[in-house]
Amino acid sequence: MGDGTAVVVVAGGAGSRFTAAGGAGDKLDADVGGRPVLGALLRALADAGPERVVLVGPARDLPAHLAARVERVREDPPGGGPLAALAAGLRHLAATGAGRGCAVALLAGDQPFAASALPRLLGALEPAGGAAPALAAVGVDPSGRRQPLLAAVRLGAALDALAGCAVDGRPVRELYARLDAGSRGAVAEVPVSDRERLDVDVPADLAAAREAARDTSARGPRPGAGRGRPT
Secondary structure, three states: OOOOEEEEEEOOOOOHHHHHOOOOOOHHHOEEOOEEHHHHHHHHHHHHOOOEEEEEOOOOOOOHHHHOOEEEEOOOOOOOOHHHHHHHHHHHHHHOOOOOOOEEEEEEOOOOOHHHHHHHHHHOOOOOOOOOOOOEEEEEOOOOOEEEEEEEEEHHHHHHHHOOOOOOOOOOHHHHHHHHHHOOOOEEEEEOOHHHHOOOOOHHHHHHHHHHHHHHHHHOOOOOOOOOOOO
């Protein structure tokens, strides 16, 4: 797929909504199906097969087998929010050899089931039937709402859109607005499930994630799950 595939995982938030709603500790460390929220996502990404995974946020302990597969960077300024984190991850990829055509998935670290959307998000960047290629693909949940951190972009296009852009404290949707402004139809929309877009913001979300993990365990793995690479 062009210059390869990568994932930038945003994991720098303070989790203030989680604790304000009565949650205890770091939400990314909360148990979902026997694994921490962030660990569940990183494990699923390891199975999905992107060539690189960049984790943006403060230092945190990870199991050795996951830590060895993750490149770690910090957003600038620290705590600058999700757009600052994405910018840091994208710039890291460019500075360490990724080409402008690299297809990069953009995910939040509190989405334990997001990895199954990668083939659709990354695949949406490929031209089909002679159409112009999309520069970005944004997940749209069953209610019709865009999920800015369940998305994919072409590295070069995203860096161009962010050039000269203030990112500290800014929302991720500004990236897609800039891409849309530069080229009509640049941002494709990709259906994603409620399970894939589930993010653990408050304790009720954590309960929903645990229930989804139990449902998956009860059904068993899908045939072929965990094999192959996104195309």
